[in-house]
Amino acid sequence: MEPDYLWGCPDDFVPPDVAAFGKRYVKRWQASAKKLRTYDFWRQLFYSAALTRFEWVNLPHGIDARYLELLLLGWGAAAATRRGEGEIIPYWVGRCSMNGNRDLYNNPNAITMISPNGVTQRRHANWWVSHAGSNGHERKSRIMRPNACICWDNMMRLPILPQLDLFAQRLAEMDTTIDQHSMALRVPYIIGVEEGGEKNAEALYNRIAAGEGAVYYYRGGPAAVPIQVLTTMPAAAYAGDKLLNDQGKLISRAYTFLGIDNNAAAEKKERVQTAETLANNEQFMMQRMSAMRPRQEFLQKCRDILGGPWWETEVKWAVPHVEEMQQAVQGFEASSPSTSVSYSSGDQATVWS
Structure with a gap:
Protein backbone atom coordinates (compact mmCIF):
# COMPACT_ATOMS: atom_id res chain seq x y z
CA MET A 1 0.00 0.00 0.00
CA GLU A 2 1.38 3.37 -0.97
CA PRO A 3 1.85 6.11 1.65
CA ASP A 4 -0.81 8.76 1.93
CA TYR A 5 1.40 11.58 0.70
CA LEU A 6 1.53 10.07 -2.81
CA TRP A 7 -2.12 11.01 -3.24
CA GLY A 8 -1.75 14.55 -1.89
CA CYS A 9 -0.79 17.85 -3.50
CA PRO A 10 1.25 17.60 -6.73
CA ASP A 11 3.86 19.86 -5.14
CA ASP A 12 4.47 17.13 -2.56
CA PHE A 13 4.82 14.39 -5.17
CA VAL A 14 8.49 13.82 -4.25
CA PRO A 15 8.77 13.20 -0.49
CA PRO A 16 11.72 14.75 1.32
CA ASP A 17 13.16 11.36 2.25
CA VAL A 18 13.27 10.51 -1.47
CA ALA A 19 14.61 13.87 -2.67
CA ALA A 20 17.47 13.60 -0.17
CA PHE A 21 19.14 10.93 -2.32
CA GLY A 22 19.54 13.18 -5.37
CA LYS A 23 17.92 13.74 -8.77
CA ARG A 24 18.90 10.39 -10.27
CA TYR A 25 17.24 8.51 -7.43
CA VAL A 26 14.18 10.77 -7.69
CA LYS A 27 13.79 9.93 -11.40
CA ARG A 28 13.96 6.20 -10.66
CA TRP A 29 11.46 6.62 -7.84
CA GLN A 30 9.07 8.54 -10.09
CA ALA A 31 9.30 5.83 -12.75
CA SER A 32 8.51 3.10 -10.21
CA ALA A 33 5.66 5.16 -8.75
CA LYS A 34 4.19 5.57 -12.23
CA LYS A 35 4.27 1.81 -12.79
CA LEU A 36 2.62 1.25 -9.43
CA ARG A 37 -0.12 3.76 -10.21
CA THR A 38 -0.68 2.16 -13.61
CA TYR A 39 -1.10 -1.24 -11.99
CA ASP A 40 -3.35 0.24 -9.30
CA PHE A 41 -5.58 1.78 -11.98
CA TRP A 42 -6.29 -1.58 -13.61
CA ARG A 43 -6.63 -3.30 -10.25
CA GLN A 44 -9.17 -0.76 -9.03
CA LEU A 45 -11.07 -1.04 -12.33
CA PHE A 46 -11.50 -4.81 -12.00
CA TYR A 47 -12.04 -4.75 -8.23
CA SER A 48 -14.84 -2.22 -8.58
CA ALA A 49 -16.45 -4.30 -11.32
CA ALA A 50 -16.21 -7.45 -9.21
CA LEU A 51 -17.66 -5.79 -6.10
CA THR A 52 -20.63 -4.29 -7.91
CA ARG A 53 -21.67 -7.30 -10.00
CA PHE A 54 -24.49 -8.34 -7.66
CA GLU A 55 -27.32 -6.48 -6.01
CA TRP A 56 -28.51 -7.80 -2.64
CA VAL A 57 -32.11 -6.83 -1.91
CA ASN A 58 -33.62 -6.70 1.61
CA LEU A 59 -30.64 -8.01 3.52
CA PRO A 60 -31.29 -8.31 7.28
CA HIS A 61 -30.59 -5.25 9.38
CA GLY A 62 -26.91 -4.81 10.15
CA ILE A 63 -25.47 -6.80 7.21
CA ASP A 64 -23.39 -4.79 4.75
CA ALA A 65 -23.64 -6.08 1.17
CA ARG A 66 -20.36 -4.39 0.23
CA TYR A 67 -18.52 -6.17 3.03
CA LEU A 68 -20.08 -9.49 2.06
CA GLU A 69 -18.90 -9.16 -1.53
CA LEU A 70 -15.49 -8.00 -0.29
CA LEU A 71 -15.12 -11.20 1.74
CA LEU A 72 -16.14 -13.33 -1.23
CA LEU A 73 -13.70 -11.50 -3.49
CA GLY A 74 -10.70 -11.77 -1.20
CA TRP A 75 -11.31 -15.04 0.66
CA GLY A 76 -13.67 -16.94 -1.60
CA ASP A 153 -17.92 -16.91 -4.37
CA ASN A 154 -18.04 -19.41 -7.24
CA MET A 155 -18.58 -23.08 -7.97
CA MET A 156 -14.83 -23.73 -7.66
CA ARG A 157 -14.91 -22.25 -4.13
CA LEU A 158 -11.74 -20.26 -4.82
CA PRO A 159 -11.09 -16.51 -4.49
CA ILE A 160 -10.73 -14.62 -7.77
CA LEU A 161 -8.42 -11.96 -6.35
CA PRO A 162 -5.18 -13.54 -7.72
CA GLN A 163 -6.66 -13.78 -11.21
CA LEU A 164 -7.68 -10.12 -11.17
CA ASP A 165 -4.17 -9.19 -10.04
CA LEU A 166 -2.79 -11.15 -13.00
CA PHE A 167 -4.98 -9.22 -15.44
CA ALA A 168 -3.94 -5.92 -13.83
CA GLN A 169 -0.24 -6.80 -14.00
CA ARG A 170 -0.39 -7.78 -17.68
CA LEU A 171 -2.29 -4.62 -18.63
CA ALA A 172 0.15 -2.48 -16.64
CA GLU A 173 3.06 -4.09 -18.49
CA MET A 174 1.39 -3.28 -21.80
CA ASP A 175 0.94 0.34 -20.71
CA THR A 176 4.62 0.54 -19.81
CA THR A 177 5.59 -0.89 -23.21
CA ILE A 178 3.33 1.62 -24.98
CA ASP A 179 5.00 4.46 -23.05
CA GLN A 180 8.43 3.15 -24.04
CA HIS A 181 7.42 3.03 -27.70
CA SER A 182 6.08 6.57 -27.48
CA MET A 183 9.29 7.81 -25.88
CA ALA A 184 11.39 6.04 -28.53
CA LEU A 185 9.58 8.00 -31.26
CA ARG A 186 11.04 11.16 -29.81
CA VAL A 187 14.24 12.38 -31.45
CA PRO A 188 17.10 11.40 -29.12
CA TYR A 189 20.04 13.74 -28.67
CA ILE A 190 23.57 12.41 -28.40
CA ILE A 191 25.63 15.11 -26.78
CA GLY A 192 29.35 14.71 -26.50
CA VAL A 193 30.99 16.86 -23.85
CA GLU A 194 34.43 17.29 -22.47
CA GLU A 195 35.28 16.91 -18.83
CA GLY A 196 33.56 19.59 -16.81
CA GLY A 197 31.07 20.50 -19.53
CA GLU A 198 28.10 18.46 -18.28
CA LYS A 199 26.30 21.47 -16.84
CA ASN A 200 26.54 23.46 -20.06
CA ALA A 201 25.23 20.50 -22.07
CA GLU A 202 22.39 19.95 -19.60
CA ALA A 203 21.40 23.62 -19.74
CA LEU A 204 21.36 23.51 -23.54
CA TYR A 205 19.20 20.37 -23.67
CA ASN A 206 16.78 21.75 -21.08
CA ARG A 207 16.21 24.83 -23.24
CA ILE A 208 15.62 22.70 -26.33
CA ALA A 209 13.32 20.31 -24.44
CA ALA A 210 11.35 23.28 -23.10
CA GLY A 211 10.53 24.30 -26.66
CA GLU A 212 12.21 27.70 -26.59
CA GLY A 213 12.13 29.45 -29.96
CA ALA A 214 15.57 31.00 -29.52
CA VAL A 215 18.52 30.05 -27.37
CA TYR A 216 20.92 32.85 -26.37
CA TYR A 217 24.40 32.01 -25.24
CA TYR A 218 27.83 33.48 -24.70
CA ARG A 219 30.63 32.56 -27.03
CA GLY A 220 32.38 29.55 -25.76
CA GLY A 221 29.29 28.56 -23.76
CA PRO A 222 26.73 25.82 -24.39
CA ALA A 223 26.71 26.36 -28.16
CA ALA A 224 30.22 24.95 -28.32
CA VAL A 225 28.83 21.54 -27.36
CA PRO A 226 28.52 19.23 -30.40
CA ILE A 227 25.05 17.68 -30.80
CA GLN A 228 24.04 14.67 -32.88
CA VAL A 229 20.51 13.45 -33.52
CA LEU A 230 19.84 9.70 -33.86
CA THR A 231 16.49 8.11 -34.67
CA THR A 232 16.31 4.74 -32.94
CA MET A 233 12.77 3.70 -33.95
CA PRO A 234 11.17 4.50 -37.30
CA ALA A 235 7.45 5.15 -37.47
CA ALA A 236 6.91 1.76 -39.13
CA ALA A 237 8.23 -0.01 -36.03
CA TYR A 238 5.75 1.65 -33.70
CA ALA A 239 3.49 -1.04 -32.19
CA GLY A 240 1.47 1.04 -29.75
CA ASP A 241 -1.75 0.65 -31.74
CA LYS A 242 -1.34 -3.12 -31.82
CA LEU A 243 -0.74 -3.19 -28.09
CA LEU A 244 -3.86 -1.11 -27.51
CA ASN A 245 -5.81 -3.61 -29.59
CA ASP A 246 -4.39 -6.48 -27.53
CA GLN A 247 -5.29 -4.59 -24.39
CA GLY A 248 -8.91 -4.42 -25.50
CA LYS A 249 -8.95 -8.18 -26.01
CA LEU A 250 -7.40 -8.74 -22.57
CA ILE A 251 -9.94 -6.43 -20.93
CA SER A 252 -12.73 -8.34 -22.67
CA ARG A 253 -11.26 -11.57 -21.35
CA ALA A 254 -11.20 -10.16 -17.82
CA TYR A 255 -14.84 -9.07 -18.04
CA THR A 256 -15.79 -12.48 -19.41
CA PHE A 257 -14.04 -14.03 -16.41
CA LEU A 258 -16.17 -11.83 -14.14
CA GLY A 259 -19.36 -12.71 -16.02
CA ILE A 260 -19.86 -9.15 -17.27
CA ASP A 261 -21.56 -8.68 -20.62
CA ASN A 262 -19.04 -7.31 -23.12
CA ASN A 263 -18.32 -7.23 -26.82
CA ALA A 264 -14.71 -7.39 -27.97
CA ALA A 265 -15.70 -6.22 -31.47
CA ALA A 266 -17.57 -3.13 -30.26
CA GLU A 267 -14.94 -0.73 -31.64
CA LYS A 268 -15.17 -2.02 -35.21
CA LYS A 269 -16.16 0.67 -37.67
CA GLU A 270 -18.03 -1.68 -39.97
CA ARG A 271 -21.37 -3.15 -39.03
CA VAL A 272 -21.03 -6.07 -36.64
CA GLN A 273 -23.08 -9.16 -37.38
CA THR A 274 -25.50 -10.39 -34.71
CA ALA A 275 -23.86 -13.81 -34.60
CA GLU A 276 -20.48 -12.20 -33.97
CA THR A 277 -21.92 -9.99 -31.24
CA LEU A 278 -23.53 -12.92 -29.42
CA ALA A 279 -20.65 -15.35 -29.95
CA ASN A 280 -19.22 -14.55 -26.51
CA ASN A 281 -22.55 -14.82 -24.68
CA GLU A 282 -22.25 -18.46 -23.72
CA GLN A 283 -18.81 -17.92 -22.20
CA PHE A 284 -19.71 -15.14 -19.78
CA MET A 285 -23.17 -16.61 -19.11
CA MET A 286 -21.46 -19.75 -17.79
CA GLN A 287 -19.25 -17.52 -15.65
CA ARG A 288 -22.37 -15.77 -14.40
CA MET A 289 -23.91 -19.06 -13.43
CA SER A 290 -20.74 -20.09 -11.60
CA ALA A 291 -21.02 -16.96 -9.43
CA MET A 292 -24.81 -16.72 -9.10
CA ARG A 293 -25.63 -20.30 -8.12
CA PRO A 294 -23.59 -20.34 -4.85
CA ARG A 295 -25.25 -17.10 -3.75
CA GLN A 296 -28.71 -18.46 -4.47
CA GLU A 297 -27.93 -21.66 -2.56
CA PHE A 298 -26.64 -19.52 0.31
CA LEU A 299 -29.91 -17.60 0.50
CA GLN A 300 -31.93 -20.81 0.42
CA LYS A 301 -29.92 -22.21 3.34
CA CYS A 302 -30.40 -18.96 5.25
CA ARG A 303 -34.16 -19.22 4.76
CA ASP A 304 -34.22 -22.83 5.96
CA ILE A 305 -31.81 -22.45 8.87
CA LEU A 306 -31.99 -18.83 10.05
CA GLY A 307 -35.46 -17.92 8.79
CA GLY A 308 -36.89 -14.54 9.71
CA PRO A 309 -35.99 -11.69 7.34
CA TRP A 310 -33.94 -13.98 5.12
CA TRP A 311 -37.17 -15.03 3.39
CA GLU A 312 -37.40 -11.54 1.90
CA THR A 313 -33.77 -11.38 0.77
CA GLU A 314 -32.89 -11.74 -2.90
CA VAL A 315 -29.75 -11.54 -5.00
CA LYS A 316 -29.57 -10.58 -8.65
CA TRP A 317 -27.18 -9.18 -11.16
CA ALA A 318 -26.80 -5.43 -10.81
CA VAL A 319 -26.97 -5.04 -14.62
CA PRO A 320 -29.10 -7.71 -16.31
CA HIS A 321 -28.00 -9.36 -19.51
CA VAL A 322 -29.22 -7.82 -22.77
CA GLU A 323 -31.33 -10.88 -23.64
CA GLU A 324 -32.84 -10.89 -20.14
CA MET A 325 -33.86 -7.26 -20.56
CA GLN A 326 -35.44 -8.03 -23.92
CA GLN A 327 -37.35 -10.95 -22.43
CA ALA A 328 -38.60 -8.71 -19.62
CA VAL A 329 -39.84 -6.16 -22.14
CA GLN A 330 -41.53 -8.86 -24.20
CA GLY A 331 -43.15 -10.28 -21.09
CA PHE A 332 -44.45 -6.83 -20.17
CA GLU A 333 -45.93 -6.37 -23.62
CA ALA A 334 -47.53 -9.82 -23.52
CA SER A 335 -49.13 -9.08 -20.14
CA SER A 336 -50.43 -5.63 -21.15
CA PRO A 337 -54.19 -5.47 -21.68
CA SER A 338 -55.30 -5.13 -25.27
CA THR A 339 -58.51 -4.60 -27.18
CA SER A 340 -59.32 -6.13 -30.55
CA VAL A 341 -61.11 -3.76 -32.94
CA SER A 342 -62.92 -5.06 -36.07
CA TYR A 343 -63.57 -2.94 -39.13
CA SER A 344 -66.30 -3.23 -41.75
CA SER A 345 -63.73 -4.49 -44.25
CA GLY A 346 -63.05 -7.51 -42.07
CA ASP A 347 -59.61 -6.36 -40.91
CA GLN A 348 -58.73 -6.43 -37.24
CA ALA A 349 -56.37 -4.26 -35.22
CA THR A 350 -55.02 -4.60 -31.69
CA VAL A 351 -55.10 -1.52 -29.47
CA TRP A 352 -52.81 -1.53 -26.41
CA SER A 353 -54.09 0.29 -23.39
Whole structure:
Protein backbone atom coordinates (compact mmCIF):
# COMPACT_ATOMS: atom_id res chain seq x y z
CA MET A 1 0.00 0.00 0.00
CA GLU A 2 1.38 3.37 -0.97
CA PRO A 3 1.85 6.11 1.65
CA ASP A 4 -0.81 8.76 1.93
CA TYR A 5 1.40 11.58 0.70
CA LEU A 6 1.53 10.07 -2.81
CA TRP A 7 -2.12 11.01 -3.24
CA GLY A 8 -1.75 14.55 -1.89
CA CYS A 9 -0.79 17.85 -3.50
CA PRO A 10 1.25 17.60 -6.73
CA ASP A 11 3.86 19.86 -5.14
CA ASP A 12 4.47 17.13 -2.56
CA PHE A 13 4.82 14.39 -5.17
CA VAL A 14 8.49 13.82 -4.25
CA PRO A 15 8.77 13.20 -0.49
CA PRO A 16 11.72 14.75 1.32
CA ASP A 17 13.16 11.36 2.25
CA VAL A 18 13.27 10.51 -1.47
CA ALA A 19 14.61 13.87 -2.67
CA ALA A 20 17.47 13.60 -0.17
CA PHE A 21 19.14 10.93 -2.32
CA GLY A 22 19.54 13.18 -5.37
CA LYS A 23 17.92 13.74 -8.77
CA ARG A 24 18.90 10.39 -10.27
CA TYR A 25 17.24 8.51 -7.43
CA VAL A 26 14.18 10.77 -7.69
CA LYS A 27 13.79 9.93 -11.40
CA ARG A 28 13.96 6.20 -10.66
CA TRP A 29 11.46 6.62 -7.84
CA GLN A 30 9.07 8.54 -10.09
CA ALA A 31 9.30 5.83 -12.75
CA SER A 32 8.51 3.10 -10.21
CA ALA A 33 5.66 5.16 -8.75
CA LYS A 34 4.19 5.57 -12.23
CA LYS A 35 4.27 1.81 -12.79
CA LEU A 36 2.62 1.25 -9.43
CA ARG A 37 -0.12 3.76 -10.21
CA THR A 38 -0.68 2.16 -13.61
CA TYR A 39 -1.10 -1.24 -11.99
CA ASP A 40 -3.35 0.24 -9.30
CA PHE A 41 -5.58 1.78 -11.98
CA TRP A 42 -6.29 -1.58 -13.61
CA ARG A 43 -6.63 -3.30 -10.25
CA GLN A 44 -9.17 -0.76 -9.03
CA LEU A 45 -11.07 -1.04 -12.33
CA PHE A 46 -11.50 -4.81 -12.00
CA TYR A 47 -12.04 -4.75 -8.23
CA SER A 48 -14.84 -2.22 -8.58
CA ALA A 49 -16.45 -4.30 -11.32
CA ALA A 50 -16.21 -7.45 -9.21
CA LEU A 51 -17.66 -5.79 -6.10
CA THR A 52 -20.63 -4.29 -7.91
CA ARG A 53 -21.67 -7.30 -10.00
CA PHE A 54 -24.49 -8.34 -7.66
CA GLU A 55 -27.32 -6.48 -6.01
CA TRP A 56 -28.51 -7.80 -2.64
CA VAL A 57 -32.11 -6.83 -1.91
CA ASN A 58 -33.62 -6.70 1.61
CA LEU A 59 -30.64 -8.01 3.52
CA PRO A 60 -31.29 -8.31 7.28
CA HIS A 61 -30.59 -5.25 9.38
CA GLY A 62 -26.91 -4.81 10.15
CA ILE A 63 -25.47 -6.80 7.21
CA ASP A 64 -23.39 -4.79 4.75
CA ALA A 65 -23.64 -6.08 1.17
CA ARG A 66 -20.36 -4.39 0.23
CA TYR A 67 -18.52 -6.17 3.03
CA LEU A 68 -20.08 -9.49 2.06
CA GLU A 69 -18.90 -9.16 -1.53
CA LEU A 70 -15.49 -8.00 -0.29
CA LEU A 71 -15.12 -11.20 1.74
CA LEU A 72 -16.14 -13.33 -1.23
CA LEU A 73 -13.70 -11.50 -3.49
CA GLY A 74 -10.70 -11.77 -1.20
CA TRP A 75 -11.31 -15.04 0.66
CA GLY A 76 -13.67 -16.94 -1.60
CA ALA A 77 -16.13 -17.66 1.21
CA ALA A 78 -18.16 -15.98 3.96
CA ALA A 79 -20.62 -17.20 6.57
CA ALA A 80 -23.79 -15.83 8.14
CA THR A 81 -25.17 -16.68 11.57
CA ARG A 82 -27.38 -15.39 14.35
CA ARG A 83 -25.77 -13.33 17.10
CA GLY A 84 -28.26 -14.20 19.79
CA GLU A 85 -31.69 -13.40 21.13
CA GLY A 86 -32.35 -9.79 22.04
CA GLU A 87 -29.40 -8.38 20.08
CA ILE A 88 -29.79 -5.05 18.32
CA ILE A 89 -28.16 -6.58 15.23
CA PRO A 90 -29.45 -10.18 15.25
CA TYR A 91 -27.44 -11.43 12.23
CA TRP A 92 -23.91 -10.89 11.02
CA VAL A 93 -21.56 -12.14 8.29
CA GLY A 94 -17.84 -12.68 8.57
CA ARG A 95 -14.85 -14.54 7.29
CA CYS A 96 -14.85 -18.22 8.14
CA SER A 97 -12.21 -20.92 8.50
CA MET A 98 -13.02 -24.63 8.31
CA ASN A 99 -12.34 -26.86 11.32
CA GLY A 100 -12.32 -30.61 11.71
CA ASN A 101 -13.41 -33.19 9.18
CA ARG A 102 -15.67 -32.58 6.22
CA ASP A 103 -18.75 -34.48 5.13
CA LEU A 104 -19.14 -36.91 2.24
CA TYR A 105 -19.45 -34.08 -0.30
CA ASN A 106 -16.41 -32.14 0.93
CA ASN A 107 -18.57 -29.56 2.70
CA PRO A 108 -17.27 -28.15 5.99
CA ASN A 109 -18.97 -29.16 9.22
CA ALA A 110 -17.55 -26.91 11.94
CA ILE A 111 -16.33 -23.38 11.17
CA THR A 112 -14.87 -20.46 13.08
CA MET A 113 -16.26 -17.06 12.12
CA ILE A 114 -13.89 -14.10 12.41
CA SER A 115 -14.67 -10.37 12.31
CA PRO A 116 -12.18 -7.51 11.72
CA ASN A 117 -12.53 -6.32 15.35
CA GLY A 118 -11.39 -9.70 16.68
CA VAL A 119 -14.75 -11.30 17.51
CA THR A 120 -14.74 -15.05 16.85
CA GLN A 121 -17.57 -17.54 17.11
CA ARG A 122 -17.60 -21.30 16.73
CA ARG A 123 -20.46 -22.40 14.46
CA HIS A 124 -21.69 -25.47 12.59
CA ALA A 125 -22.67 -25.48 8.93
CA ASN A 126 -24.06 -29.04 9.11
CA TRP A 127 -26.02 -31.23 11.49
CA TRP A 128 -23.87 -32.02 14.53
CA VAL A 129 -23.92 -33.88 17.82
CA SER A 130 -23.89 -32.00 21.12
CA HIS A 131 -22.57 -33.67 24.29
CA ALA A 132 -23.54 -30.83 26.64
CA GLY A 133 -24.47 -32.10 30.09
CA SER A 134 -22.40 -35.27 29.88
CA ASN A 135 -20.37 -36.34 32.90
CA GLY A 136 -18.36 -39.33 34.06
CA HIS A 137 -21.46 -41.36 34.88
CA GLU A 138 -23.84 -40.36 32.12
CA ARG A 139 -23.36 -39.37 28.51
CA LYS A 140 -25.95 -37.13 26.89
CA SER A 141 -25.96 -36.74 23.13
CA ARG A 142 -28.30 -34.67 21.04
CA ILE A 143 -28.48 -34.06 17.31
CA MET A 144 -28.40 -30.32 16.69
CA ARG A 145 -29.44 -28.29 13.69
CA PRO A 146 -26.84 -26.21 11.79
CA ASN A 147 -26.55 -22.61 13.00
CA ALA A 148 -24.48 -21.04 10.19
CA CYS A 149 -24.66 -20.80 6.42
CA ILE A 150 -21.62 -20.57 4.13
CA CYS A 151 -21.63 -18.50 0.94
CA TRP A 152 -19.05 -19.35 -1.72
CA ASP A 153 -17.92 -16.91 -4.37
CA ASN A 154 -18.04 -19.41 -7.24
CA MET A 155 -18.58 -23.08 -7.97
CA MET A 156 -14.83 -23.73 -7.66
CA ARG A 157 -14.91 -22.25 -4.13
CA LEU A 158 -11.74 -20.26 -4.82
CA PRO A 159 -11.09 -16.51 -4.49
CA ILE A 160 -10.73 -14.62 -7.77
CA LEU A 161 -8.42 -11.96 -6.35
CA PRO A 162 -5.18 -13.54 -7.72
CA GLN A 163 -6.66 -13.78 -11.21
CA LEU A 164 -7.68 -10.12 -11.17
CA ASP A 165 -4.17 -9.19 -10.04
CA LEU A 166 -2.79 -11.15 -13.00
CA PHE A 167 -4.98 -9.22 -15.44
CA ALA A 168 -3.94 -5.92 -13.83
CA GLN A 169 -0.24 -6.80 -14.00
CA ARG A 170 -0.39 -7.78 -17.68
CA LEU A 171 -2.29 -4.62 -18.63
CA ALA A 172 0.15 -2.48 -16.64
CA GLU A 173 3.06 -4.09 -18.49
CA MET A 174 1.39 -3.28 -21.80
CA ASP A 175 0.94 0.34 -20.71
CA THR A 176 4.62 0.54 -19.81
CA THR A 177 5.59 -0.89 -23.21
CA ILE A 178 3.33 1.62 -24.98
CA ASP A 179 5.00 4.46 -23.05
CA GLN A 180 8.43 3.15 -24.04
CA HIS A 181 7.42 3.03 -27.70
CA SER A 182 6.08 6.57 -27.48
CA MET A 183 9.29 7.81 -25.88
CA ALA A 184 11.39 6.04 -28.53
CA LEU A 185 9.58 8.00 -31.26
CA ARG A 186 11.04 11.16 -29.81
CA VAL A 187 14.24 12.38 -31.45
CA PRO A 188 17.10 11.40 -29.12
CA TYR A 189 20.04 13.74 -28.67
CA ILE A 190 23.57 12.41 -28.40
CA ILE A 191 25.63 15.11 -26.78
CA GLY A 192 29.35 14.71 -26.50
CA VAL A 193 30.99 16.86 -23.85
CA GLU A 194 34.43 17.29 -22.47
CA GLU A 195 35.28 16.91 -18.83
CA GLY A 196 33.56 19.59 -16.81
CA GLY A 197 31.07 20.50 -19.53
CA GLU A 198 28.10 18.46 -18.28
CA LYS A 199 26.30 21.47 -16.84
CA ASN A 200 26.54 23.46 -20.06
CA ALA A 201 25.23 20.50 -22.07
CA GLU A 202 22.39 19.95 -19.60
CA ALA A 203 21.40 23.62 -19.74
CA LEU A 204 21.36 23.51 -23.54
CA TYR A 205 19.20 20.37 -23.67
CA ASN A 206 16.78 21.75 -21.08
CA ARG A 207 16.21 24.83 -23.24
CA ILE A 208 15.62 22.70 -26.33
CA ALA A 209 13.32 20.31 -24.44
CA ALA A 210 11.35 23.28 -23.10
CA GLY A 211 10.53 24.30 -26.66
CA GLU A 212 12.21 27.70 -26.59
CA GLY A 213 12.13 29.45 -29.96
CA ALA A 214 15.57 31.00 -29.52
CA VAL A 215 18.52 30.05 -27.37
CA TYR A 216 20.92 32.85 -26.37
CA TYR A 217 24.40 32.01 -25.24
CA TYR A 218 27.83 33.48 -24.70
CA ARG A 219 30.63 32.56 -27.03
CA GLY A 220 32.38 29.55 -25.76
CA GLY A 221 29.29 28.56 -23.76
CA PRO A 222 26.73 25.82 -24.39
CA ALA A 223 26.71 26.36 -28.16
CA ALA A 224 30.22 24.95 -28.32
CA VAL A 225 28.83 21.54 -27.36
CA PRO A 226 28.52 19.23 -30.40
CA ILE A 227 25.05 17.68 -30.80
CA GLN A 228 24.04 14.67 -32.88
CA VAL A 229 20.51 13.45 -33.52
CA LEU A 230 19.84 9.70 -33.86
CA THR A 231 16.49 8.11 -34.67
CA THR A 232 16.31 4.74 -32.94
CA MET A 233 12.77 3.70 -33.95
CA PRO A 234 11.17 4.50 -37.30
CA ALA A 235 7.45 5.15 -37.47
CA ALA A 236 6.91 1.76 -39.13
CA ALA A 237 8.23 -0.01 -36.03
CA TYR A 238 5.75 1.65 -33.70
CA ALA A 239 3.49 -1.04 -32.19
CA GLY A 240 1.47 1.04 -29.75
CA ASP A 241 -1.75 0.65 -31.74
CA LYS A 242 -1.34 -3.12 -31.82
CA LEU A 243 -0.74 -3.19 -28.09
CA LEU A 244 -3.86 -1.11 -27.51
CA ASN A 245 -5.81 -3.61 -29.59
CA ASP A 246 -4.39 -6.48 -27.53
CA GLN A 247 -5.29 -4.59 -24.39
CA GLY A 248 -8.91 -4.42 -25.50
CA LYS A 249 -8.95 -8.18 -26.01
CA LEU A 250 -7.40 -8.74 -22.57
CA ILE A 251 -9.94 -6.43 -20.93
CA SER A 252 -12.73 -8.34 -22.67
CA ARG A 253 -11.26 -11.57 -21.35
CA ALA A 254 -11.20 -10.16 -17.82
CA TYR A 255 -14.84 -9.07 -18.04
CA THR A 256 -15.79 -12.48 -19.41
CA PHE A 257 -14.04 -14.03 -16.41
CA LEU A 258 -16.17 -11.83 -14.14
CA GLY A 259 -19.36 -12.71 -16.02
CA ILE A 260 -19.86 -9.15 -17.27
CA ASP A 261 -21.56 -8.68 -20.62
CA ASN A 262 -19.04 -7.31 -23.12
CA ASN A 263 -18.32 -7.23 -26.82
CA ALA A 264 -14.71 -7.39 -27.97
CA ALA A 265 -15.70 -6.22 -31.47
CA ALA A 266 -17.57 -3.13 -30.26
CA GLU A 267 -14.94 -0.73 -31.64
CA LYS A 268 -15.17 -2.02 -35.21
CA LYS A 269 -16.16 0.67 -37.67
CA GLU A 270 -18.03 -1.68 -39.97
CA ARG A 271 -21.37 -3.15 -39.03
CA VAL A 272 -21.03 -6.07 -36.64
CA GLN A 273 -23.08 -9.16 -37.38
CA THR A 274 -25.50 -10.39 -34.71
CA ALA A 275 -23.86 -13.81 -34.60
CA GLU A 276 -20.48 -12.20 -33.97
CA THR A 277 -21.92 -9.99 -31.24
CA LEU A 278 -23.53 -12.92 -29.42
CA ALA A 279 -20.65 -15.35 -29.95
CA ASN A 280 -19.22 -14.55 -26.51
CA ASN A 281 -22.55 -14.82 -24.68
CA GLU A 282 -22.25 -18.46 -23.72
CA GLN A 283 -18.81 -17.92 -22.20
CA PHE A 284 -19.71 -15.14 -19.78
CA MET A 285 -23.17 -16.61 -19.11
CA MET A 286 -21.46 -19.75 -17.79
CA GLN A 287 -19.25 -17.52 -15.65
CA ARG A 288 -22.37 -15.77 -14.40
CA MET A 289 -23.91 -19.06 -13.43
CA SER A 290 -20.74 -20.09 -11.60
CA ALA A 291 -21.02 -16.96 -9.43
CA MET A 292 -24.81 -16.72 -9.10
CA ARG A 293 -25.63 -20.30 -8.12
CA PRO A 294 -23.59 -20.34 -4.85
CA ARG A 295 -25.25 -17.10 -3.75
CA GLN A 296 -28.71 -18.46 -4.47
CA GLU A 297 -27.93 -21.66 -2.56
CA PHE A 298 -26.64 -19.52 0.31
CA LEU A 299 -29.91 -17.60 0.50
CA GLN A 300 -31.93 -20.81 0.42
CA LYS A 301 -29.92 -22.21 3.34
CA CYS A 302 -30.40 -18.96 5.25
CA ARG A 303 -34.16 -19.22 4.76
CA ASP A 304 -34.22 -22.83 5.96
CA ILE A 305 -31.81 -22.45 8.87
CA LEU A 306 -31.99 -18.83 10.05
CA GLY A 307 -35.46 -17.92 8.79
CA GLY A 308 -36.89 -14.54 9.71
CA PRO A 309 -35.99 -11.69 7.34
CA TRP A 310 -33.94 -13.98 5.12
CA TRP A 311 -37.17 -15.03 3.39
CA GLU A 312 -37.40 -11.54 1.90
CA THR A 313 -33.77 -11.38 0.77
CA GLU A 314 -32.89 -11.74 -2.90
CA VAL A 315 -29.75 -11.54 -5.00
CA LYS A 316 -29.57 -10.58 -8.65
CA TRP A 317 -27.18 -9.18 -11.16
CA ALA A 318 -26.80 -5.43 -10.81
CA VAL A 319 -26.97 -5.04 -14.62
CA PRO A 320 -29.10 -7.71 -16.31
CA HIS A 321 -28.00 -9.36 -19.51
CA VAL A 322 -29.22 -7.82 -22.77
CA GLU A 323 -31.33 -10.88 -23.64
CA GLU A 324 -32.84 -10.89 -20.14
CA MET A 325 -33.86 -7.26 -20.56
CA GLN A 326 -35.44 -8.03 -23.92
CA GLN A 327 -37.35 -10.95 -22.43
CA ALA A 328 -38.60 -8.71 -19.62
CA VAL A 329 -39.84 -6.16 -22.14
CA GLN A 330 -41.53 -8.86 -24.20
CA GLY A 331 -43.15 -10.28 -21.09
CA PHE A 332 -44.45 -6.83 -20.17
CA GLU A 333 -45.93 -6.37 -23.62
CA ALA A 334 -47.53 -9.82 -23.52
CA SER A 335 -49.13 -9.08 -20.14
CA SER A 336 -50.43 -5.63 -21.15
CA PRO A 337 -54.19 -5.47 -21.68
CA SER A 338 -55.30 -5.13 -25.27
CA THR A 339 -58.51 -4.60 -27.18
CA SER A 340 -59.32 -6.13 -30.55
CA VAL A 341 -61.11 -3.76 -32.94
CA SER A 342 -62.92 -5.06 -36.07
CA TYR A 343 -63.57 -2.94 -39.13
CA SER A 344 -66.30 -3.23 -41.75
CA SER A 345 -63.73 -4.49 -44.25
CA GLY A 346 -63.05 -7.51 -42.07
CA ASP A 347 -59.61 -6.36 -40.91
CA GLN A 348 -58.73 -6.43 -37.24
CA ALA A 349 -56.37 -4.26 -35.22
CA THR A 350 -55.02 -4.60 -31.69
CA VAL A 351 -55.10 -1.52 -29.47
CA TRP A 352 -52.81 -1.53 -26.41
CA SER A 353 -54.09 0.29 -23.39
